[in-house]
Amino acid sequence: MRKTCLDQVYELALTDPRIFFVGSDLGYETLKQFKNQMPDRFFMEGVSEQNLIGISAGMAMEGKIVYANTIATFLSRRCFEQIVLDMALHHVNVRLIANGGGLVYAPLGPTHLAIDDIAILRAVPNMTIVAPCDAEEMKRLMPLTVDYPGPMYIRIAKGGDPIVSSNRIPFKIGKAIPVREGGDALIVTTGITLGAALKAADVLAKEGITAAILHMPTIKPLDKETLLSYVRQTSVVVTIEEHSVIGGLGSAVAEAVLEANFDSVKNFKRIGIPDVFPSSYGTQDDLMKLYGITADNLCVVIKQLMGLKISYGF
Amino acid sequence: MTTKSLDISSAPLDARSKYLRRKIVDILKFGRRGHIGAAFSLVEIFRVLYDDILCYDPQNPYLKKRDRCLLSKGHGCLALYTILADKGFFPSKELEKFCTYEGLLGGHPEHKIPGVEASTGSLGHGLSIGVGMALSHRHEKSPARVFVVVGDGECNEGSVWEAALCAGKHKLESLTVLVDYNKQQSYASTYEVQDMEPFADKWRAFGFAAIEINGHDPQELKENLKKIPFESGKPNAVICHTIKGKGVSFVENNLNWHHKNKVTDQEIESLLKELSDA
Numbered sequence: 264m265r266k267t268c269l270d271q272v273y274e275l276a277l278t279d280p281r282i283f284f285v286g287s288d289l290g291y292e293t294l295k296q297f298k299n300q301m302p303d304r305f306f307m308e309g310v311s312e313q314n315l316i317g318i319s320a321g322m323a324m325e326g327k328i329v330y331a332n333t334i335a336t337f338l339s340r341r342c343f344e345q346i347v348l349d350m351a352l353h354h355v356n357v358r359l360i361a362n363g364g365g366l367v368y369a370p371l372g373p374t375h376l377a378i379d380d381i382a383i384l385r386a387v388p389n390m391t392i393v394a395p396c397d398a399e400e401m402k403r404l405m406p407l408t409v410d411y412p413g414p415m416y417i418r419i420a421k422g423g424d425p426i427v428s429s430n431r432i433p434f435k436i437g438k439a440i441p442v443r444e445g446g447d448a449l450i451v452t453t454g455i456t457l458g459a460a461l462k463a464a465d466v467l468a469k470e471g472i473t474a475a476i477l478h479m480p481t482i483k484p485l486d487k488e489t490l491l492s493y494v495r496q497t498s499v500v501v502t503i504e505e506h507s508v509i510g511g512l513g514s515a516v517a518e519a520v521l522e523a524n525f526d527s528v529k530n531f532k533r534i535g536i537p538d539v540f541p542s543s544y545g546t547q548d549d550l551m552k553l554y555g556i557t558a559d560n561l562c563v564v565i566k567q568l569m570g571l572k573i574s575y576g577f
Numbered sequence: 578m579t580t581k582s583l584d585i586s587s588a589p590l591d592a593r594s595k596y597l598r599r600k601i602v603d604i605l606k607f608g609r610r611g612h613i614g615a616a617f618s619l620v621e622i623f624r625v626l627y628d629d630i631l632c633y634d635p636q637n638p639y640l641k642k643r644d645r646c647l648l649s650k651g652h653g654c655l656a657l658y659t660i661l662a663d664k665g666f667f668p669s670k671e672l673e674k675f676c677t678y679e680g681l682l683g684g685h686p687e688h689k690i691p692g693v694e695a696s697t698g699s700l701g702h703g704l705s706i707g708v709g710m711a712l713s714h715r716h717e718k719s720p721a722r723v724f725v726v727v728g729d730g731e732c733n734e735g736s737v738w739e740a741a742l743c744a745g746k747h748k749l750e751s752l753t754v755l756v757d758y759n760k761q762q763s764y765a766s767t768y769e770v771q772d773m774e775p776f777a778d779k780w781r782a783f784g785f786a787a788i789e790i791n792g793h794d795p796q797e798l799k800e801n802l803k804k805i806p807f808e809s810g811k812p813n814a815v816i817c818h819t820i821k822g823k824g825v826s827f828v829e830n831n832l833n834w835h836h837k838n839k840v841t842d843q844e845i846e847s848l849l850k851e852l853s854d855a
Contacts, residue, residue: 283716303716308746314705314739321709324695325717344699345736349706352696353688 265362265419267398271405272330272360273297276304279409281326285319287312287333312337316345316357323355328409334368335361335377335418339384350414351389357414364394364418364454365505366541366550373540377418382510384416385483392483393436394418394454397426400480403434411436420455420505421547427458428478439486441493445473448499448565451490453479453512456503462558467565474565482512487519494520499568500531505556508535530568534560583818585791590824593628594620594795595852598824600659600672602848605840608675611684614821614834616655618759618792619648619726622817623660625798626724626755635665638691642721645694645710649703650728650757651685652836657693658682666692701734703727704754708744711752722751722805730762733771738783745784750806753813754785757792759821763835780814792817825851 273296276282284297285306298305308315312333319329331338338361339346350357361380368375384390391413395401397420408415432440442457443464450460457478464474477493479486494500500520502513513533520529536554543553551557555564590598597620605611627633631644648657655675662669667681667690674680681690685698695706707725714721731737744752758776760767767773780787786807791797798817805813821835822828825848 283713306712308743311739311742313701313736314708314743317702317705317736317740318709318712318743321695321706321711322713323709324706325710325713327713327716345702345705348696348699349702 264395264398264401264422264424266422267401268360268405268417268419269294269332271402275406275409276301279328280304281328282409283322283327283329285315285322285329285331287315287337289332312342313345316342317349319357320345320349320353320355323357324353327356329357330360331357332360333362334375335364335380336375339377339380339416343383346384346414347387351387354389354413356412358408359414359416360419361416362419364420366536366547367421369541369547369550370544372544376541378507378536378541379510380416380418381482381506381512382514385510385515389413390483391415391436391481392418393481395428395480396420396452396455396457396478397424397428399426399430400428400434403430404436404480407434407436418454424455425458427461434480437481437484437486439489440478440480441475441489442478443474443476445475446497447472447569448474448501449493449497450474450476450561450565451479451500451502451512451516452476453482453504456505456556459503459556459558459561463561463565466558466562472565472569479512482515485515485519490516490519491523494523494529495525498527498529499565500529501534501561501564501568503534503556503561505551506535507538508533509538511535532564532568534564583789583791585793585818585820588791588794590793591795592854593624594824595854597624597659597663598852599849600663601655602845602852604655604658604672604675605848606845607673609840610676610836610838611655612652612836613655614759614761614828614831615650615653615728615757617823617825617828618757618819618821619653619656620823621793621795621798622726622755622757623656625795625802627660627664629799630802631724635692638666642719644721645707645723647694647697647703647707647723647725648686649697649725650700650731651697653726653728653757654682654684654686657686661690661692664692700728700731701736704737704740705743707752708740708747708749711744711749712747714751715749722753724753724755726755726757729756729758729760729767729773729776730770732756732773741780741783741785744812748784748810749812750810753805753815754780755815755817757819758816759819761821761830761832761835763832765832777814777816780816784811785814786811787814787816789816789818792819793823
C-alpha cells in the first residue's frame with residue numbers, strides 16, 4: 264500500500280507541477296524516479312519533523328500541493344503543533360503520508376506503534392483523515408487527494424495486504440462504502456479491518472446471521488448520513504479498527520449514533536486496541552489477535568450482542 | 578555574554594520612530610493590554626523593512642511577487658499592526674478594535690489580516706514556514722524574498738534550529754532572519770534564562786552569513802538590509818541589538834512591561850509624554 268501510494272505521488276507529479284514531495288529520512292532510494300526526474304520538487308530534509316511540516320506548510324501557502332511522508336507515530340506525535348498551527352489553521356494542502364498506521368511495526372515496540380494517530384488528528388479542525396483498506400483502494404484515493412481542499416492525513420497499512428475492496432462503488436473522500444447488506448448486525452470498518460469483517464460476515468452467514476458491512480475509508484469527515492441509515496436498520500453495531508478504542512472510528516461512530524437518538528435500542532461494541540501500550544513484540548497479526556481485532560472475535564462479539572439484546576433489561 | 582558589544586543606548590529616536598510608538602500607545606488606549614516591550618523593541622526593524630526594503634502593494638496584498646515578511650515572534654504584533662495600518666493594508670480604525678470581539682486584530686497576528694503572511698504566536702514556527710516559502714519561490718524562479726523576524730527567547734526553540742539547518746543546506750540567499758536581540762525574555766534576561774551566545778556564530782555554524790547591528794538605528798538597518806544577500810549561497814542572519822521597551826524610560830528593560838494588562842490612563846499619559854516630539 265505504501266509503495267502504491269508513493270508510486271501514485273510520482274505519477275501524479277509527472278503531470279502536475281504543483282506537486283512537491285517532502286520526506287524526513289526515508290528508506291534508501293525511496294521515490295528514486297521522482298528524485299531523478301523532478302529534483303526541484305523532491306526534498307529529503309532529515310530527522311526533523313517540526314521542520315518537515317513547517318516547510319511543507321510554507322510551500323503549500325505558496326500554492327503547492329505537498330505530500331509529506333514519514334512514520335505515522337512521528338508525524339502524529341512529534342510535530343503535532345506544526346500540524347495544528349502551520350497546516351490546519353492555515354487550511355493548506357499538505358497531505359501527510361503516515362507509514363505504519365496501527366500495529367504494523369509490532370516488532371519495533373511502542374515507540375513505533377501508531378495506536379492513537381486517528382484520535383489525535385480527529386480533534387484538529389480542518390483535518391481530513393483517510394485509511395484505505397488495500398492497495399487498490401489507495402489507487403482510487405490518491406488522484407482525489409490532489410485537489411481536495413485542506414490538510415489530509417493518509418494512514419498507510421503494512422503493505423501486501425490482501426485485496427478486499429472493489430470498485431463497484433465509486434470512491435469518494437468523505438463517503439462511506441456499503442460493502443454488504445444484512446439485517447442482524449452492522450460491522451463498521453476502516454483500514455485493513457474490512458478484511459476481517461468480510462471473513463466474519465461469511466462465517467456468520469453460515470450460521471444464519473446476516474451482517475451488513477459499512478467501510479469507512481474516510482474517518483473524518485464521517486459520513487454520518489450513510490452510517491445512520493445503516494444503523495437504523497439493525498440493533499447490533501460493532502466497529503473494528505487497528506487503533507485505540509479511544510478516539511478513533513469506534514468513538515466517532517458512537518458519537519454519531521448516540522446523538523441520533525434512535526427510538527430502538529442499539530447494542531454497541533468497539534473492537535480495537537484497549538487503553539494500553541502494547542507490551543509484546545511479534546508480528547502485526549500477533550498483536551491483532553491479542554486484542555481481538557480479528558474475524559473470530561467479531562463473530563463472538565456480534566453473537567454476544569445479539570444475545571444481550573434478548574436478555575437486555577438488567 | 579555578547580561576543581560583540583554594541584552601544585545602542587545613545588541615539589535619540591527621530592520623529593517617525595516616536596510617531597510609530599505613539600500609534601502603538603494609541604492601540605493601548607482601546608485594548609488596554611499588549612506585549613508593549615516587544616513592540617517597542619521592533620519598531621525600527623519594521624519601519625525600515627516597510628519603508629525601505631520590502632517590495633509590496635498594500636492594495637494588492639497577495640501579489641505573487643511580493644516580498645514575504647513573517648513575524649515569528651507573534652507577540653510583537655502591535656509593532657506590525659501599526660506599520661501595516663500606516664502603509665494602508667487595512668483601515669487604521671481597526672487598531673481601535675484591538676482584541677475586541679468584532680475586531681480584526683488580536684493578541685497574535687493571523688493570516689486573515691491583509692499583510693500578515695502567517696498566523697504565529699506559538700514560538701518557533703515562522704522560520705520553517707519561511708524556508709518552505711523560499712523553496713517554493715526558488716522552484717518558481719520568483720524574485721520574492723522572505724524575511725522572518727524572530728525573538729532571542731524564541732531561539733530557545735529547537736525548531737528554529739531545525740529550520741536554520743534546512744535553510745543552510747539549501748543555500749537560501751533569498752531568506753533573511755532578523756533576530757530581535759533585546760536580551761530580555763519573559764522571566765529574566767536571556768543570559769539568565771537561556772544564554773544564546775555566541776549568537777551570530779551559531780547562525781554562521783548553521784550556514785548563514787550573519788551580521789550584528791544596532792536594531793534601533795534606521796540608517797544602519799537600511800544600509801545593511803540593502804546589502805542582502807550578504808554572501809553568495811548563504812541565507813542571511815541579521816542580529817539586531819535592541820532594547821526591550823525602547824523609547825520610554827520606565828518601560829526599557831522593565832519586565833513588568835513584557836506583557837501589560839489593564840494599562841491605566843495615567844500610564845498612557847506618561848508613555849505619550851516621553852514619546853512626544855517636543
